[in-house]
Amino acid sequence: METRYTTIEGKSKGYQILIGFLGAMVGILIISFMVLYFEGQQVWGNSNVIPWGQLITLDIYFIGLSAGAIIISSLCYVFKREEYKPIGRLAVFLGLLLMMGAMLSVLMDLGRPEKFWRLFMYFYLNNMTSLFAVNGIFYTGYILLMLVYLWLILENRMAQAAIVGTVDVLWAIAVHMGTGAIFGLIGNREILFSPIKPFEFLAAALSSGTALIILALAVTYTFTRRKIEPALIVSLGKLLSMIIVVLSVMVFVDKATHMYFPNREGTVYLFTGNYWWLFWVFQIGMGILIPLALLVYPRTGRTVRGVVLASLFVVLGVLGERAALVIPGTAHPQPIYPGHIEGIWGAPGIFFITPWETLLTLGVVSFVGLFFVLGLKYLEILPEQG
Amino acid sequence: MAKWGMVIDLDKCVGCQACTVACWEENNIPHGSAEDQRRRREIHWNKVISVSRGQYPNCNIELIPTPCMHCEQAPCVTVCPAKATYRRDDGIVVQNFRRCIGCRYCMVACPYNARSFNYRDQPEEAYHRLDPPPDRESWDPWPFPHRTRGVVEKCTFCFHRIDRGIKEKKNIGVEVVPACVEVCPSQARTFGDLDNPESQVSQLLKSRTIFRLREELGTKPKVVYLPR
Numbered sequence: 001m002e003t004r005y006t007t008i009e010g011k012s013k014g015y016q017i018l019i020g021f022l023g024a025m026v027g028i029l030i031i032s033f034m035v036l037y038f039e040g041q042q043v044w045g046n047s048n049v050i051p052w053g054q055l056i057t058l059d060i061y062f063i064g065l066s067a068g069a070i071i072i073s074s075l076c077y078v079f080k081r082e083e084y085k086p087i088g089r090l091a092v093f094l095g096l097l098l099m100m101g102a103m104l105s106v107l108m109d110l111g112r113p114e115k116f117w118r119l120f121m122y123f124y125l126n127n128m129t130s131l132f133a134v135n136g137i138f139y140t141g142y143i144l145l146m147l148v149y150l151w152l153i154l155e156n157r158m159a160q161a162a163i164v165g166t167v168d169v170l171w172a173i174a175v176h177m178g179t180g181a182i183f184g185l186i187g188n189r190e191i192l193f194s195p196i197k198p199f200e201f202l203a204a205a206l207s208s209g210t211a212l213i214i215l216a217l218a219v220t221y222t223f224t225r226r227k228i229e230p231a232l233i234v235s236l237g238k239l240l241s242m243i244i245v246v247l248s249v250m251v252f253v254d255k256a257t258h259m260y261f262p263n264r265e266g267t268v269y270l271f272t273g274n275y276w277w278l279f280w281v282f283q284i285g286m287g288i289l290i291p292l293a294l295l296v297y298p299r300t301g302r303t304v305r306g307v308v309l310a311s312l313f314v315v316l317g318v319l320g321e322r323a324a325l326v327i328p329g330t331a332h333p334q335p336i337y338p339g340h341i342e343g344i345w346g347a348p349g350i351f352f353i354t355p356w357e358t359l360l361t362l363g364v365v366s367f368v369g370l371f372f373v374l375g376l377k378y379l380e381i382l383p384e385q386g
Numbered sequence: 387m388a389k390w391g392m393v394i395d396l397d398k399c400v401g402c403q404a405c406t407v408a409c410w411e412e413n414n415i416p417h418g419s420a421e422d423q424r425r426r427r428e429i430h431w432n433k434v435i436s437v438s439r440g441q442y443p444n445c446n447i448e449l450i451p452t453p454c455m456h457c458e459q460a461p462c463v464t465v466c467p468a469k470a471t472y473r474r475d476d477g478i479v480v481q482n483f484r485r486c487i488g489c490r491y492c493m494v495a496c497p498y499n500a501r502s503f504n505y506r507d508q509p510e511e512a513y514h515r516l517d518p519p520p521d522r523e524s525w526d527p528w529p530f531p532h533r534t535r536g537v538v539e540k541c542t543f544c545f546h547r548i549d550r551g552i553k554e555k556k557n558i559g560v561e562v563v564p565a566c567v568e569v570c571p572s573q574a575r576t577f578g579d580l581d582n583p584e585s586q587v588s589q590l591l592k593s594r595t596i597f598r599l600r601e602e603l604g605t606k607p608k609v610v611y612l613p614r
Contacts (some may be wrong), residue, residue: 048430110489111488112488126469130491227509234441330494
C-alpha cells in the first residue's frame with residue numbers, strides 16, 4: 001500500500017499556543033546568550049574543575065538522538081520495511097533538527113562563537129589530531145548528507161534516497177562513535193577513559209533515538225488525531241528492548257573492567273560520590289532497568305501506553321547518562337600525587353545549576369521543538385491517516 | 387636548540403607559596419574574587435599542593451609545587467583543535483589567546499590540572515600591580531596581556547624572560563630564570579637546559595633519584611622532582 005504524506009493544518013488554538021510558547025523560549029535563548037556573551041561564562045555553573053556543563057551534556061545527547069533517529073530511518077529507506085513507513089520522514093527530519101540543535105548548543109558553549117571558524121580550517125589552521133577537529137568533518141558532512149537525504153525522501157526519489165540513506169547511516173555511526181571517542185580517549189580521567197566508549201555511545205544513541213521516535217510518533221499522532229498502529233509501536237518497543245540489553249552489556253563491561261583492577265578510585269567515586277544519583281537513578285534506573293522491565297513484562301510491553309512510558313524513561317535516562325559522564329567524569333579529583341591531596345585540590349568538584357545556563361539549555365531544546373512543529377505544518381512529514 | 391626544564395627539590399620546599407605569588411605578579415594574573423574562589427574559578431598557573439599520608443600521630447605531609455609540566459607528549463597540544471596550544475621548538479608549551487576558541491578540551495585532557503579558564507573579563511584593577519618593576523616600560527607587551535573572557539591560560543615557564551635573556555646573550559638558568567625559580571627562598575627550584583649535560587639541572591638529575599608526576603601516562607613532563 002502506498003503511504004501518502006501530508007502537512008498538518010496548524011490552525012488550531014493549541015498549535016498556536018505551542019508555537020507562541022516555543023517562540024518565547026527561543027527569545028529567552030537569545031537573551032540568555034546575550035547575557036553569556038557580555039558577562040562571560042561566570043553566569044554558568046561550570047568551573048576550572050568541571051569545565052563542561054549543561055550545554056555539552058545536551059550537545060552529546062542531541063548528537064546521539066540524531067544518530068539514533070537516522071539509523072532507525074534506515075529500516076524504512078534502506079531495508080525497505082513497509083511497516084516502518086510512517087516513521088521514515090519523521091525520523092530523518094528529527095535527525096536533522098536534533099543535529100542542528102547539537103551544533104547550536106556547542107556553539108553557545110564556546111561562549112565566543114565568533115571564533116569557532118578556526119575549527120573548520122581543515123589541515124590549515126586547525127589541528128587534525130584533535131577529535132574536535134576530526135568530528136568537525138563528521139558533523140559538517142552529516143548535516144549536508146541529512147539535508148540531501150530529507151530532500152530526496154520529500155521528493156519521493158526512493159532509489160536515490162536508499163543510496164544516500166545508506167551513506168548517511170554509516171556516517172551517523174561514525175559521527176556518534178567519534179563523539180564517544182572525544183571522551184573515551186582521555187587517558188588521564190578514569191571515568192571517561194575507555195576503548196568501549198564509542199560503542200557505548202552508539203548503543204546509547206540507538207536506544208535514545210528509537211525511544212524518541214516512539215515518543216514523537218505517539219505525541220504527534222495524538223495531537224493530530226491520527227490513529228496509532230499498535231503493532232508498529234510494539235515492534236519498535238521490541239527493538240528498543242534489544243538495544244537496551246546491548247547498552248547494558250556495554251555499560252557493565254566498561255564499569256566491570258574499571259572495577260576489576262585495584263586502581264578503581266574514579267569508578268568508586270562515580271558509584272558512591274556526590275553524583276551517585278546521576279549514575280544509579282538516571283543511567284541505570286531510568287535508562288536501563290525500568291524501561292527494560294516495562295518492555296519485557298507482557299502486560300505493558302505489548303501496549304502502546306507501556307511502550308511509550310518505557311520510551312519516556314529511556315529518553316530521560318540517557319540524558320542522565322550523558323550528564324553522568326560529563327559532570328562526575330571531570331569532578332573526580334585527579335590523582336596528581338599518591339596519597340590524600342588536602343584542601344580544594346583534592347576535593348571533588350561541585351557543579352552549580354544556574355538560571356542562565358538552564359534557560360539557555362531549555363532554549364536550545366525549544367529551538368529544536370519550534371522547528372519540528374513548524375516543519376509539520378510546512379513539510380509533508382506525517383502520513384495522511386495513520 | 388635548548389630543551390628547557392625545571393627540577394624541584396622536595397627536600398628543600400617549605401610550602402611558603404612564594405612561587406605562586408611571584409607567578410601572579412610576574413604574569414599579571416588576575417587575583418579573582420571571593421566568589422571566584424568559592425566557585426573554583428580562580429586562575430592558577432602555579433600551585434603548591436599538600437599531600438598527606440597516614441593518620442596522626444603516624445602521618446606525613448608532603449608539599450608538591452606544581453607548575454605546568456610542559457610535557458614532551460602534551461595531551462593538551464594533541465587535543466587542542468585550534469592550534470592555540472602548541473609546543474615551541476625549545477619545548478615550552480604555550481597558549482595563544484587569540485587562537486583559543488574556548489572549548490576547554492585541554493582542561494579536560496590535562497593530567498595535572500595546570501589550566502584555568504577566564505570566566506569573565508577582569509576589572510582593570512585586578513591586573514595592576516602595586517609594585518611594577520622599574521624597567522616595565524622597556525618590556526614586551528607579553529607579561530601584561532589583558533585576557534579576554536572565554537580563553538584558557540596556563541604557566542609559560544616565563545618564556546618572555548627566556549626570550550629576552552637569549553636576545554641579550556645572558557646565561558639562561560643562571561642569570562635568567564622564571565619568576566618562581568628566582569623567588570624561591572629555599573632554592574628548591576632550578577631551571578635550565580635539559581639537553582646540556584653541563585647545566586645545573588642536568589647535574590642535579592644525575593645526582594639523585596628522580597621522579598615525574600603521573601609518569602605512567604607517558605606524557606614525559608619536563609618538570610622533574612627530587613624526592614625527600
